Amino acid sequence: MPDRRPIDDCVHCGFCLPVCPTYFSWASEMDSPRGRVDLARALADGQVALSPTTVAHLDRCLGCLACQPACPSGVRYGLIIEEARARVEDSNVRPAGDRLFRAFLFSLFPYPARLRAVAAFLWLYRVTGLQWLVRESGLLRLLSARLAALEALAPPVTWHHLTASLPARVPAEGTRRARVGLLGGCVQRVFFPGVNEATLRVLAAEGIEVVVPPGQGCCGALSAHAGRPAEAARLARDLLERFEGLELDAVVTNAAGCGSHLKDLGSHFPGDPALAARARAFSAKVRDVSELLAAMPPVAPRGAQACRVAYHSACHLGHAQGITRQPRELLQGIPGLTLVELARGEECCGSAGIYNLVEPEAAEEIGRRKADAVVAAAAPILAAANPGCALHIQRMLRERGAAVQAAHPIELLDASLRAARPRGG
Amino acid sequence: MGPLTEAARGALAARMADVVGRAHVVSEPSELLVYECDGLTHGRTRPALVVLPGSTAEVAEVVKAARAAGAPIVPRGAGTGLSGGARPVPGCVVVSLARMTRILGVDLENGTVRVEPGVINLDVTRAVAGAGWYYAPDPSSQGVCTIGGNVAENSGGAHCLKYGFTTNHVLAARLVLDDGLVLDVGGTAADAPGYDLLAPLVGSEGMLGIVTEVTLRLLRKPETTRTFLAIFPSSDEAGDAVSQIIAAGILPAAIEMMDSLAIQAAKAATGLDWPEDCALLLMDADGPAPEVEHVHRRASEIARACGARAVQVPRDEAERQLMWKGRKSAFAAVGRISPNYLVEDGVIPRSEIASVLREIGRLAAEAGLRVANVFHAGDGNLHPLVLYDARNPGEEERAAHLGGDILRLCIRVGGSITGEHGVGAEKAAYMAEQFTPEDLDTMMKVRCAFDGGALFNPGKVFPTPRLCGEKPGPYEPHPVERAGLAERW
Ligand SMILES: Cc1cc2nc3c(=O)[nH]c(=O)nc-3n(C[C@H](O)[C@H](O)[C@H](O)COP(=O)(O)OP(=O)(O)OC[C@H]3O[C@@H](n4cnc5c(N)ncnc54)[C@H](O)[C@@H]3O)c2cc1C
Ligand code: SF4
Ligand code: SF4
Numbered sequence: 001m002p003d004r005r006p007i008d009d010c011v012h013c014g015f016c017l018p019v020c021p022t023y024f025s026w027a028s029e030m031d032s033p034r035g036r037v038d039l040a041r042a043l044a045d046g047q048v049a050l051s052p053t054t055v056a057h058l059d060r061c062l063g064c065l066a067c068q069p070a071c072p073s074g075v076r077y078g079l080i081i082e083e084a085r086a087r088v089e090d091s092n093v094r095p096a097g098d099r100l101f102r103a104f105l106f107s108l109f110p111y112p113a114r115l116r117a118v119a120a121f122l123w124l125y126r127v128t129g130l131q132w133l134v135r136e137s138g139l140l141r142l143l144s145a146r147l148a149a150l151e152a153l154a155p156p157v158t159w160h161h162l163t164a165s166l167p168a169r170v171p172a173e174g175t176r177r178a179r180v181g182l183l184g185g186c187v188q189r190v191f192f193p194g195v196n197e198a199t200l201r202v203l204a205a206e207g208i209e210v211v212v213p214p215g216q217g218c219c220g221a222l223s224a225h226a227g228r229p230a231e232a233a234r235l236a237r238d239l240l241e242r243f244e245g246l247e248l249d250a251v252v253t254n255a256a257g258c259g260s261h262l263k264d265l266g267s268h269f270p271g272d273p274a275l276a277a278r279a280r281a282f283s284a285k286v287r288d289v290s291e292l293l294a295a296m297p298p299v300a301p302r303g304a305q306a307c308r309v310a311y312h313s314a315c316h317l318g319h320a321q322g323i324t325r326q327p328r329e330l331l332q333g334i335p336g337l338t339l340v341e342l343a344r345g346e347e348c349c350g351s352a353g354i355y356n357l358v359e360p361e362a363a364e365e366i367g368r369r370k371a372d373a374v375v376a377a378a379a380p381i382l383a384a385a386n387p388g389c390a391l392h393i394q395r396m397l398r399e400r401g402a403a404v405q406a407a408h409p410i411e412l413l414d415a416s417l418r419a420a421r422p423r424g425g
Numbered sequence: 426m427g428p429l430t431e432a433a434r435g436a437l438a439a440r441m442a443d444v445v446g447r448a449h450v451v452s453e454p455s456e457l458l459v460y461e462c463d464g465l466t467h468g469r470t471r472p473a474l475v476v477l478p479g480s481t482a483e484v485a486e487v488v489k490a491a492r493a494a495g496a497p498i499v500p501r502g503a504g505t506g507l508s509g510g511a512r513p514v515p516g517c518v519v520v521s522l523a524r525m526t527r528i529l530g531v532d533l534e535n536g537t538v539r540v541e542p543g544v545i546n547l548d549v550t551r552a553v554a555g556a557g558w559y560y561a562p563d564p565s566s567q568g569v570c571t572i573g574g575n576v577a578e579n580s581g582g583a584h585c586l587k588y589g590f591t592t593n594h595v596l597a598a599r600l601v602l603d604d605g606l607v608l609d610v611g612g613t614a615a616d617a618p619g620y621d622l623l624a625p626l627v628g629s630e631g632m633l634g635i636v637t638e639v640t641l642r643l644l645r646k647p648e649t650t651r652t653f654l655a656i657f658p659s660s661d662e663a664g665d666a667v668s669q670i671i672a673a674g675i676l677p678a679a680i681e682m683m684d685s686l687a688i689q690a691a692k693a694a695t696g697l698d699w700p701e702d703c704a705l706l707l708m709d710a711d712g713p714a715p716e717v718e719h720v721h722r723r724a725s726e727i728a729r730a731c732g733a734r735a736v737q738v739p740r741d742e743a744e745r746q747l748m749w750k751g752r753k754s755a756f757a758a759v760g761r762i763s764p765n766y767l768v769e770d771g772v773i774p775r776s777e778i779a780s781v782l783r784e785i786g787r788l789a790a791e792a793g794l795r796v797a798n799v800f801h802a803g804d805g806n807l808h809p810l811v812l813y814d815a816r817n818p819g820e821e822e823r824a825a826h827l828g829g830d831i832l833r834l835c836i837r838v839g840g841s842i843t844g845e846h847g848v849g850a851e852k853a854a855y856m857a858e859q860f861t862p863e864d865l866d867t868m869m870k871v872r873c874a875f876d877g878g879a880l881f882n883p884g885k886v887f888p889t890p891r892l893c894g895e896k897p898g899p900y901e902p903h904p905v906e907r908a909g910l911a912e913r914w
Binding site for chain 1: 448449451453454455456458459460461462463464465466475477503504505521523524526543545566568569570693694754755756757758759760761764766
């Protein structure tokens with residue numbers, strides 16, 4: 001009897017249609033989860049060949065995984081799309097320019113050192129006024145929508161981004177309640193050094209000792225989601241080895257995309273059972289920072305932060321890891337803070353890993369919807385637990401001229417803890 | 426492919442693109458394949474084209490163009506139908522209403538809302554919930570299925586026991602006819618003069634025209650709602666309780682029944698801590714608090730007297746929601762306990778629930794297959810789910826056969842072959858067992874009055890290929906067929 005494949009779990013009920021951002025945008029079923037499963041099945045069965053059209057529908061999937069929790073039949077859509085994308089990557093169906101652009105991205109993102117070089121360039125770019133020139137002249141848009149997307153996304157880089165580094169160990173304040181390892185992340189570390197710093201301060205204040213294993217690279221999430229399994233496995237293995245043998249109660253991440261990938265690492269070493277077992281043991285310890293904190297009664301006093309905060313549920317936190325309650329609870333635990341929900345709050349913002357770089361038009365359409373919802377929520381601060389989301393939504397808000405500041409929930413909690421401390425403490 | 430040549434198909438695609446825009450015409454085979462079926466997956470047909478119009482005017486032009494090209498039309502909403510109603514027919518143009526999702530007007534003073542056909546059932550309630558109103562018919566697929574599909578299927582749901590089916594909540598509709606003419610039927614007046622053309626439209630399974638606007642009746646949200654769950658040793662006692670509750674004149678808003686296999690599936694999908702080896706009745710009482718209290722107390726007493734082991738209420742609103750989610754996702758959740766399944770949809774007198782379920786169990790054992798039951802018990806609307814594994818040779822046929830036997834059983838006990846999912850492509854063959862030739866001819870006359878050329882959804886509902894004006898007797902090509910406007914299959 002032929003083996004049952006993940007695509008065979010789909011019963012065609014359509015329950016996944018309304019949650020899919022691309023189906024919501026275009027209403028065509030090729031751009032719905034059910035349609036993509038049909039497409040993946042037809043590809044696997046050899047009923048259709050890879051063509052620019054089939055690839056376009058697979059590429060337009062955000063990988064946001066909203067369809068997964070919506071599916072009563074338990075279809076593991078994430079596996080299906082990764083496999084279909086690997087099929088695309090292995091083929092020559094993409095135009096050469098497209099392949100080059102992807103190769104360029106993947107020679108950049110997984111490498112914090114290279115990203116830091118980009119950051120240095122971006123800093124110069126901003127302080128020398130070149131940015132103003134390029135943005136005003138519309139030069140990039142003339143060259144390519146994709147390069148323009150990359151440019152528009154670039155966060156305002158300060159000197160701090162270039163020099164920030166993480167300590168190897170931060171002791172717990174007061175009685176030690178746990179010992180955890182911190183995952184630095186690639187984009188997070190370089191473009192949002194403040195998030196890691198806030199995480200370290202909050203964990204320490206909550207009585208949690210943190211070690212930061214040196215030499216960490218990327219976890220491989222971006223590569224895996226884009227159908228580059230070999231690269232993903234290499235990166236994941238390297239990371240795994242840096243955490244093994246450290247006697248940790250948990251491995252903590254503050255980037256949703258990394259967390260969801262690392263919790264399911266076992267499935268990424270199909271050819272190596274021993275490594276897969278080690279990966280599963282590692283995965284069992286991975287916790288999002290909000291998950292870890294929500295599971296322990298708070299000990300550090302919270303100071304008041306009188307503000308309205310809108311919450312953006314990052315897909316790889318909410319849909320992929322089912323973490324929806326914990327970050328909201330952490331924020332609601334801050335005295336004076338009013339948490340507001342966004343319309344279609346569980347919908348992807350369009351950032352989706354490298355999506356906003358390779359599918360800029362679709363990402364902008366979906367991002368504009370999110371920006372509208374944020375503006376309608378009338379909150380000066382947007383809490384988002386993923387660096388990609390923060391970059392993308394901020395960019396869409398910037399384009400609308402809206403003055404909303406994005407912050408990681410842990411940064412808001414950090415501000416609250418610091419406000420509760422005696423001055424100078 | 427059907428009657429269209431490849432060149433004609435290309436020309437039609439170009440014409441459609443002029444009407445709706447290039448982005449809203451689907452014509453590549455690798456794209457069309459996702460439209461080959463609806464919620465019923467065995468039996469697939471690739472359409473010639475899929476067109477997604479954005480307005481009534483565009484629908485009218487699309488209809489004219491398809492008719493001129495001799496291509497039949499299959500309307501489609503969300504494609505959740507379970508009888509193959511939206512399954513394409515060879516050479517057809519699928520007209521998807523999925524882009525027509527605007528809520529056109531809310532009139533709370535008169536308790537009505539006017540919507541486009543692609544609006545999702547639950548989005549109607551979402552639009553008016555803030556003001557304390559809701560749209561009552563609640564198919565389990567309500568978070569997905571469209572109002573256009575609901576009108577076509579006269580869809581029901583758990584709470585239709587107290588509030589009635591779609592037909593009781595549609596006040597008016599706009600319809601594009603086979604010649605592109607736009608017709609408004611019904612109205613908000615209590616009783617309009619002349620023939621009530623809405624009546625045949627609701628439940629006509631997309632065979633009279635394309636619905637492009639619907640005016641719906643809204644209801645005030647009940648003052649209170651209480652959900653309770655009665656746990657029985659088996660379907661025998663549960664079935665008994667259903668008929669006794671209704672016979673006692675108690676009217677819960679919903680009485681849903683699940684047997685042990687269905688419970689397993691719902692638990693797997695939601696993580697509910699329901700007991701497994703039993704049968705459940707999930708009930709809602711709603712209305713003013715004293716009424717809710719009364720219905721809850723009396724229904725619980727009767728359930729216990731019939732042998733219920735326990736009657737429980739959810740701990741909090743979250744658990745209440747989860748219980749209903751468990752019930753509403755049960756069909757698709759069966760995908761977790763079986764590789765394939767067939768959803769049947771039959772109606773029986775409530776008094777026969779226990780005996781019919783026993784007989785279904787016997788038939789299933791005979792066929793060597795499992796049947797899960799999760800259904801609108803208050804209405805006697807059974808949904809036996811025949812579980813099978815298509816990878817085992819012959820099993821799919823055995824399942825289809827068992828499904829047929831179950832439907833015949835429903836007819837035998839004085840019921841019918843569909844409660845709410847429609848006849849579609851799937852049950853056309855059983856229509857001749859349910860109805861006399863005169864009944865069917867009368868229905869066909871209604872069809873022909875609207876759509877004489879069998880442009881919309883041909884080959885559905887009617888048992889043998891029937892066309893307008895056809896005389897019983899030996900086969901002779903119908904004038905419409907000879908003209909190339911329709912064909913038999
Ligand atoms: C898991 C699951 C649970 C379900 N539970 C229920 C339930 O509790 N009760 C129930 O009644 N049904 C139920 N259904 C069946 C289905 O959801 C309903 O029949 C629904 O009304 C179909 O709506 P749709 O938008 O998906 O229509 P489709 O499946 O796309 O089409 C259904 C029929 O309507 C026609 N049609 C669609 N739109 C139009 C239009 N604008 N004008 C004219 N004709 C049109 C089509 O041609 C077709 O014949 C369930 C289905 C699933 C998968
Ligand atoms: S992952 Fe997101 S974009 Fe892709 S099919 Fe699922 S819901 Fe749609
Ligand atoms: S919800 Fe799941 S089973 Fe239903 S169509 Fe979508 S993927 Fe398939």
